Amino acid sequence: MGALDECQYIVELENGVNLGDCIEPEALAIEDAVRVLLQGLGEDINREGLRKTPHRVAKALREGTRGYNQNVMDIVSGALFPEAGVESKLGNAGGAGGLVIVRDLDLFSYCESCLLPFQVKCHVGYVPSGHQVVGLSKLSRVAEVFAKRLQDPQRLANEISAALQHSIKPTGVAVVLQCSHIHFPDFQGLNVENAHSGGPVSKSWCPSEAFRKMGQSDSAMISAVSSILHSLGENPSRKELLETPARFLNWLMNFKNCNLDMKLNGFVRTNGDFTSNEDRICSELSLPFWSQCEHHLLPFHGVVHIGYYSSNRVNPVGKSLLQSIVHFYGFKLQVQERLTRQIAESVSSFLGEDVMVVVEANHTCMISRGIEKFGSSTATFAVLGRFSTDSTARTKFLQIIPNLS
Amino acid sequence: MGALDECQYIVELENGVNLGDCIEPEALAIEDAVRVLLQGLGEDINREGLRKTPHRVAKALREGTRGYNQNVMDIVSGALFPEAGVESKLGNAGGAGGLVIVRDLDLFSYCESCLLPFQVKCHVGYVPSGHQVVGLSKLSRVAEVFAKRLQDPQRLANEISAALQHSIKPTGVAVVLQCSHIHFPDFQGLNVENAHSGGPVSKSWCPSEAFRKMGQSDSAMISAVSSILHSLGENPSRKELLETPARFLNWLMNFKNCNLDMKLNGFVRTNGDFTSNEDRICSELSLPFWSQCEHHLLPFHGVVHIGYYSSNRVNPVGKSLLQSIVHFYGFKLQVQERLTRQIAESVSSFLGEDVMVVVEANHTCMISRGIEKFGSSTATFAVLGRFSTDSTARTKFLQIIPNLS
Numbered sequence: 001m002g003a004l005d006e007c008q009y010i011v012e013l014e015n016g017v018n019l020g021d022c023i024e025p026e027a028l029a030i031e032d033a034v035r036v037l038l039q040g041l042g043e044d045i046n047r048e049g050l051r052k053t054p055h056r057v058a059k060a061l062r063e064g065t066r067g068y069n070q071n072v073m074d075i076v077s078g079a080l081f082p083e084a085g086v087e088s089k090l091g092n093a094g095g096a097g098g099l100v101i102v103r104d105l106d107l108f109s110y111c112e113s114c115l116l117p118f119q120v121k122c123h124v125g126y127v128p129s130g131h132q133v134v135g136l137s138k139l140s141r142v143a144e145v146f147a148k149r150l151q152d153p154q155r156l157a158n159e160i161s162a163a164l165q166h167s168i169k170p171t172g173v174a175v176v177l178q179c180s181h182i183h184f185p186d187f188q189g190l191n192v193e194n195a196h197s198g199g200p201v202s203k204s205w206c207p208s209e210a211f212r213k214m215g216q217s218d219s220a221m222i223s224a225v226s227s228i229l230h231s232l233g234e235n236p237s238r239k240e241l242l243e244t245p246a247r248f249l250n251w252l253m254n255f256k257n258c259n260l261d262m263k264l265n266g267f268v269r270t271n272g273d274f275t276s277n278e279d280r281i282c283s284e285l286s287l288p289f290w291s292q293c294e295h296h297l298l299p300f301h302g303v304v305h306i307g308y309y310s311s312n313r314v315n316p317v318g319k320s321l322l323q324s325i326v327h328f329y330g331f332k333l334q335v336q337e338r339l340t341r342q343i344a345e346s347v348s349s350f351l352g353e354d355v356m357v358v359v360e361a362n363h364t365c366m367i368s369r370g371i372e373k374f375g376s377s378t379a380t381f382a383v384l385g386r387f388s389t390d391s392t393a394r395t396k397f398l399q400i401i402p403n404l405s
Numbered sequence: 406m407g408a409l410d411e412c413q414y415i416v417e418l419e420n421g422v423n424l425g426d427c428i429e430p431e432a433l434a435i436e437d438a439v440r441v442l443l444q445g446l447g448e449d450i451n452r453e454g455l456r457k458t459p460h461r462v463a464k465a466l467r468e469g470t471r472g473y474n475q476n477v478m479d480i481v482s483g484a485l486f487p488e489a490g491v492e493s494k495l496g497n498a499g500g501a502g503g504l505v506i507v508r509d510l511d512l513f514s515y516c517e518s519c520l521l522p523f524q525v526k527c528h529v530g531y532v533p534s535g536h537q538v539v540g541l542s543k544l545s546r547v548a549e550v551f552a553k554r555l556q557d558p559q560r561l562a563n564e565i566s567a568a569l570q571h572s573i574k575p576t577g578v579a580v581v582l583q584c585s586h587i588h589f590p591d592f593q594g595l596n597v598e599n600a601h602s603g604g605p606v607s608k609s610w611c612p613s614e615a616f617r618k619m620g621q622s623d624s625a626m627i628s629a630v631s632s633i634l635h636s637l638g639e640n641p642s643r644k645e646l647l648e649t650p651a652r653f654l655n656w657l658m659n660f661k662n663c664n665l666d667m668k669l670n671g672f673v674r675t676n677g678d679f680t681s682n683e684d685r686i687c688s689e690l691s692l693p694f695w696s697q698c699e700h701h702l703l704p705f706h707g708v709v710h711i712g713y714y715s716s717n718r719v720n721p722v723g724k725s726l727l728q729s730i731v732h733f734y735g736f737k738l739q740v741q742e743r744l745t746r747q748i749a750e751s752v753s754s755f756l757g758e759d760v761m762v763v764v765e766a767n768h769t770c771m772i773s774r775g776i777e778k779f780g781s782s783t784a785t786f787a788v789l790g791r792f793s794t795d796s797t798a799r800t801k802f803l804q805i806i807p808n809l810s
Contacts, residue, residue, distance in 0.1 A: 048487050065706055084451050086750065089758055093787030094746035101784040102771075133742045139769055140778050223492030229672075273566055295486075295540055319548065337538045338486055343501035345491065353494055366542055372777070374543050379506040384491065400639075 025301050026231040030058035033224035034297065040221040042257035043333060049294050050333070060365070061232060064110060064117070067148030068233035075142055076167040079135035083128065095133050097171065099245070101125040102139045106374040111181060112150035112240050113206035115225070115248040116299060117364045119374070120147060120156070121178040126164060127171035134168050142167070145245050150234055153179040153205060181206060182299055182364070185254070185290050210246040217249040225249065253330050256294040280308040281393070283400050287326045292334035293365050302361035302377070306347055307397035309354040309386065317351060332361055336361055336380045344382035355387035356397050358404070379404070431636040435463035438629035439702065445626040447662035448738060454699050455738070462702050465770070466584045466637060469515060469522070472553030473638040480547055481572040484540035488533065502576065506530040510777040513772050516586060517555035518611035518644050520630070520653040521704060522769045524779070525552060525561070526583040531569060532576035539573050547572070555639055557647070558584040558610060585609060587704055587769070590659070590695050613652040622654040630654065656669050659699040659736050684714040686798070688805050689724055694731045698770050699738035707782070710804035711752055714759040714791065722756060741766055741785045751785035758790035759802035761802050763809070784809070
């Protein structure tokens with residue numbers, strides 16, 4: 001089949017499961033709420049990259065929480081198969097006592113404390129009874145039903161196992177989850193509450209609960225997040241969700257548009273007349289960054305590698321300054337390509353024109369929507385000056401970067 | 406939200422994307438063809454595990470080849486975003502020359518030579534031009550369009566890159582695929598053609614092309630497979646597909662129901678009166694097996710670990726005999742739970758009542774349908790005699806198995 005010319009049918013591929021074109025009132029309510037959030041972030045909701053963001057966010061959120069509309073009995077009931085156990089001997093096997101384990105199911109869920117997605121590696125085991133087994137894929141499907149909701153890891157495990165116990169009626173069920181929440185930026189550590197003073201020790205796994213509120217959030221934005229929770233089918237008044245809008249905004253406001261350009265006066269390097277033979281490639285590798293995808297309002301994060309030329313007579317620039325630049329351009333609504341260019345241009349304003357920047361990132365929007373490409377990662381490159389013309393220079397820098405594939 | 410009682414809506418979750426209830430004529434044609442195949446395999450199409458198999462196969466195949474109905478321009482056109490390049494300096498970055506790479510996209514596809522699914526690790530890179538970039542997830546979605554068809558690795562790479570070049574119009578595109586085809590059983594090696602005699606050397610990557618036909622296939626079954634190809638939207642007469650029905654049947658007929666029980670007279674061990682203190686656990690680990698899931702007519706394969714007690718006076722049984730038993734029960738339409746029990750019961754008929762069997766498997770039906778759990782694996786356990794009552798014995802055997810998590 002040819003690449004393009006033979007495609008005769010037009011199929012909506014957005015988000016894997018077609019939830020209609022989001023003309024339901026819930027979807028429109030989410031879109032309105034997202035517009036409030038974008039404006040609260042100081043953004044122009046009509047700029048090209050953001051124009052369809054409310055629509056994309058509504059689709060992604062509804063897809064990511066579709067478990068509210070799914071029924072376990074429907075999934076399991078057609079997939080229980082008669083299967084004999086051990087007949088003539090002492091023992092357990094098959095449909096009577098034969099342990100079944102499905103390992104390493106990749107799921108993602110939304111943290112009910114802060115509304116950010118988290119990744120789950122799920123292992124499910126059960127012991128069949130009553131001479132029946134369930135289709136193996138149903139263990140995954142049932143786990144998905146509960147993962148696709150606002151969750152807490154322990155409750156997710158409880159709900160999956162209770163649902164399997166109830167629907168399959170086996171001798172026993174075990175669910176093991178390995179959950180990874182997105183890390184919060186370290187420098188917020190300044191705000192970490194002392195767990196031993198004032199109030200009970202927080203036992204939550206969500207890092208948002210360890211951070212003191214950064215000040216009163218805008219009440220219109222709080223209402224907007226509450227209305228999103230409501231539109232997803234949640235009750236914003238249940239006790240685990242009471243603080244969620246404030247915690248989500250605590251995260252989101254890190255990415256507020258400050259409408260400032262970074263000025264680096266005073267850091268400008270006087271460009272000496274050294275020859276290229278004296279130059280060597282300096283590098284600062286694996287500077288962490290956090291950013292928020294402007295297309296889906298979802299985090300992307302990873303590391304930045306910066307390479308530049310320096311003669312022996314110039315001291316390498318401080319790591320903390322480069323990290324500040326990375327944070328400055330990271331903490332905005334962004335796309336990775338722009339982030340890479342902005343860091344390169346900014347760094348080159350005081351390190352000279354020969355700069356190369358590589359950004360390696362994981363995008364939660366690549367795992368938490370219909371695409372669900374769990375192991376994927378993205379690398380973007382900017383090459384200025386000599387790095388744009390000299391492939392040897394590029395190769396030399398790339399070879400310095402650890403584990404770059 | 407509670408586990409079960411609050412689910413108010415009933416949503417069909419089968420296969421992720423709802424393709425209707427397969428009432429389209431193409432789906433019914435596939436179901437008819439699958440019935441012909443099941444009968445050709447000597448199966449009773451009304452037995453419980455197979456009753457809905459035609460329906461499941463039709464859904465899975467249509468879902469797995471939905472790329473025939475998808476249009477790249479639809480996917481990309483709404484997701485091109487203006488993005489500046491380097492402005493005041495020499496260089497490439499952002500929307501003009503800034504290389505973008507998305508790595509480690511897990512895909513699966515169907516081999517056009519033999520109709521078995523194969524796994525793909527896909528890496529896509531492009532160099533933006535014209536001051537625009539494409540949404541990162543679209544690189545994955547475009548790759549999916551071509552993966553979800555009958556494919557050959559080189560053509561898949563060509564089609565993905567041509568489609569991206571055509572739709573994004575970048576400076577350049579690169580696609581790297583790492584494809585793994587299911588291995589064919591080694592003992593079929595007896596039938597491998599000598600590549601240096603008779604006819605041109607086959608350059609296909611598909612192992613099916615290295616095997617001589619095992620005899621004339623049933624013409625009704627050949628027609629059935631051809632009709633499936635046609636129903637998926639393919640042209641069964643295009644040259645790459647001409648031999649596909651025969652090659653698929655060459656694989657499938659490995660799993661023909663032979664209606665025989667394995668008799669192991671002559672191997673029966675005389676059960677001595679040794680005490681348990683003299684016994685030790687013997688094991689045969691990682692015996693490979695191939696089987697075919699009776700629910701989806703898709704391969705599952707992996708390894709079998711067998712543990713049993715033996716006194717010092719009894720020689721451990723030959724590995725080749727155990728491997729034969731594993732193959733005997735593997736080469737059928739199966740479910741993993743039954744396979745595990747059958748191996749355990751069969752082995753115990755000559756190795757005594759104390760037998761434990763662990764089967765570790767990868768199910769292509771877990772990756773090649775809507776579920777797409779790429780890294781997942783399944784383990785099933787059968788415990789007979791002492792292994793069913795003595796947890797120390799179970800633990801001891803499990804500790805012998807390498808890398809069992």
